[in-house]
Amino acid sequence: MIEILDPTTEAAAAQSIAWAPRPTALQGKRVALIQNTKFNSDQLLRRIGDILKAEYGVAEWKMYDKHNASVPAHAEIIEEIKKSADVMVAGIGD
Amino acid sequence: MAAATLTSKRFTAQDEADAIEQAFAKGWSDGLPVVPPTEARVRAMLDAARLEPGHQVAFIRDRAVAVTAEKVAINAVMAGCRPEYMPVVVAAVEAIGDPRWSYHGPGTSTGGAGVLMIVNGPVARELDINGSDNLFGPGWRANLTIGRAVRLVMRNVCGSLPGLLDRGTLGHPGKLSYVIAENEAESPWTPLHVERGLRPEQSAVTVIASDAPHQFYNQLSPDAEGILTTLADDMRISGTVMGQSTYVVVLAGEHMRTIAASGWDKKRIRQFLFEKTHNSYAHLKRTHRMSGEIASGDEQKMRPLVASPDDILVVAAGGRAGAFSCYIPGWGSAKSSQAVTKEVKR
Numbered sequence: 001m002i003e004i005l006d007p008t009t010e011a012a013a014a015q016s017i018a019w020a021p022r023p024t025a026l027q028g029k030r031v032a033l034i035q036n037t038k039f040n041s042d043q044l045l046r047r048i049g050d051i052l053k054a055e056y057g058v059a060e061w062k063m064y065d066k067h068n069a070s071v072p073a074h075a076e077i078i079e080e081i082k083k084s085a086d087v088m089v090a091g092i093g094d
Numbered sequence: 095m096a097a098a099t100l101t102s103k104r105f106t107a108q109d110e111a112d113a114i115e116q117a118f119a120k121g122w123s124d125g126l127p128v129v130p131p132t133e134a135r136v137r138a139m140l141d142a143a144r145l146e147p148g149h150q151v152a153f154i155r156d157r158a159v160a161v162t163a164e165k166v167a168i169n170a171v172m173a174g175c176r177p178e179y180m181p182v183v184v185a186a187v188e189a190i191g192d193p194r195w196s197y198h199g200p201g202t203s204t205g206g207a208g209v210l211m212i213v214n215g216p217v218a219r220e221l222d223i224n225g226s227d228n229l230f231g232p233g234w235r236a237n238l239t240i241g242r243a244v245r246l247v248m249r250n251v252c253g254s255l256p257g258l259l260d261r262g263t264l265g266h267p268g269k270l271s272y273v274i275a276e277n278e279a280e281s282p283w284t285p286l287h288v289e290r291g292l293r294p295e296q297s298a299v300t301v302i303a304s305d306a307p308h309q310f311y312n313q314l315s316p317d318a319e320g321i322l323t324t325l326a327d328d329m330r331i332s333g334t335v336m337g338q339s340t341y342v343v344v345l346a347g348e349h350m351r352t353i354a355a356s357g358w359d360k361k362r363i364r365q366f367l368f369e370k371t372h373n374s375y376a377h378l379k380r381t382h383r384m385s386g387e388i389a390s391g392d393e394q395k396m397r398p399l400v401a402s403p404d405d406i407l408v409v410a411a412g413g414r415a416g417a418f419s420c421y422i423p424g425w426g427s428a429k430s431s432q433a434v435t436k437e438v439k440r
Contacts, residue, residue: 004113005131006103007122007168007250009159039385070199070430072156 023087026052031061032085034077036069045091052089100133100147100164117172122250124242124270128172139167142177143184143440151184152191154252156198161187165251166243173243179221179236181440182299183243186211189301189434190244196431200303201254205334206262207425208272209244210304210342212409214287215297217438218275225275227413229344230268230307241271266306274411280347281410282354289360290435297438302340302407303425305333312349313417318356321349322363325421326370330399333423335373335383338401340424340433343367346412349419364403371399401428 023029031052033045042063049061062085064077073090081088105120107113113130117123129135140147140163147164154161163184170183190197190209200207213223224234231238254260262269278285287298312324325343333339343363345353353363376392378384384397400406405428412419425431 002107002109002113002130002132003104004107004116005100005133005136005164005168006105007131007165007172007246009165009251009253010103068427068430070203070426071196072198 026056026058026087028057028059029086030084031058032081032088033061033063034066034073034081034088034090035063036066036091038069041091045089048089048091058087098147100136102164102168121255122172122246124245124249126242126270128246129174131168131171135171136164136167138177139170139175139180140164143167143180145180145184151187154191154197154201155193157201157252159252161191161247161251166247169246169250170239170243173246174235174239175243176221176235176239179240179243181438182213182217182221182223182236182240182297183247185299185436185438186240186244186301187247189299189436190248192434192436194432195301195303195434197252200425200431201248201252202259202261203426204261204263205305205425206265206269207303207305207431208266208268209241209248210268210302210422211241211244211273212286212300212302212342212407213240213273213275213297213438214278214285214300215292215438216295217297217440218278223273223275225277225411226347229274229346229412231271237273237275238271241268241273245269245271268304268306272304274344274409276409277347277350277411280414281350283360283408283410286407286409287435292435292437297440298435299438300407300433300435302342302422302433303431304340304342305423305425307344307420307422308332309418309420311418316352318353318358318363319366321352321419322366323370325419326367329367329421329423330371330373331381332399332421334426335399336378336397337427338399338405338429339426340405340407340428340431341367341400342407342409342422342424343419344409344411344422345419346416347414348417350410350412360408361403363408364406367406368398368400368403372396373399407433 145163149163152161248254
């Protein structure tokens, strides 16, 4: 018999991710759209925003641009979104 | 050293063959058999790099993952590394965890980047890291296992699982291992790590998120300008074209000697290639690489392939015979992921 060691990341026992509470409906919610700046990604998200307004009754949507497609959303827009939106949609435009 | 407890979960196998099959079954492998990571083998890795198991080698910010020396050592064992390779693996993992390399992009992107690792300094010769014939393989244990270890860390520790968080559309064979040494013994030029701020007697690894190598051929030219004109013509439309990525140019024996005989250094090579790889806006639009209609003046308006001559890294490596060299387009754009050089600490 031999013993081998696990090469993968093992989550610490006490560690957990605190998910933001999910809304039960979109009626009257403020939506943030995060676009990754790839070609046409703004058009795709604008269409999604309009559908959310027309069919799900969201109050408004606002679009935020990442610095570029390959980096996570930067702190400034995350802070802004935390203050001014209830839900957000992040998408890529590949 | 390394007397501290290893904290990774343990599994029991009947024998080595069973352990190899378990590694496949548990999803720990890149598709090839692995060396079973026993405690003795893992400790030998840690001792060779003089690292405690809990030492944090890198922190992948975007994944919130701390990469410990213990996990790097386990994956280096599985890759088939000799213990003395461990400091090179550690330096490469430090480099891909550097915010300038920006793991989030090249670790995930549909662009399918490999981690090209260029090793410089005494360690390359001591570990027999190949910088000559059959540069990109096969044939050398150090070249194939060091890169494999880094990719296994990306898979097993950082979560870059093909099809899940590694979404490469095509990927390429360099994603298994992509390690070369600069041929400093025969090169007439300043080594890459010295150009990037280290001393010649230091050892270093430079990581670049990269596409596959593109070989080019020029058996005609007796001088630098001829060879590099061919290279520039091959390079001009390559990679993402519009992205302005980093490029690595690998000049092998014959081309290296011809270019050096013309008195050209790496700086002049970079400058020449920068100037000769511009594309006109009209061509970029005509070939659907740049959006928009062709406007007046677009035939004369030029866009460089790279943002700066310094984004072209020139490396002397490859076999002595043959009128071939290659260029390697970087992933994405240089502003999204930069080449990072780390000292190999021993």
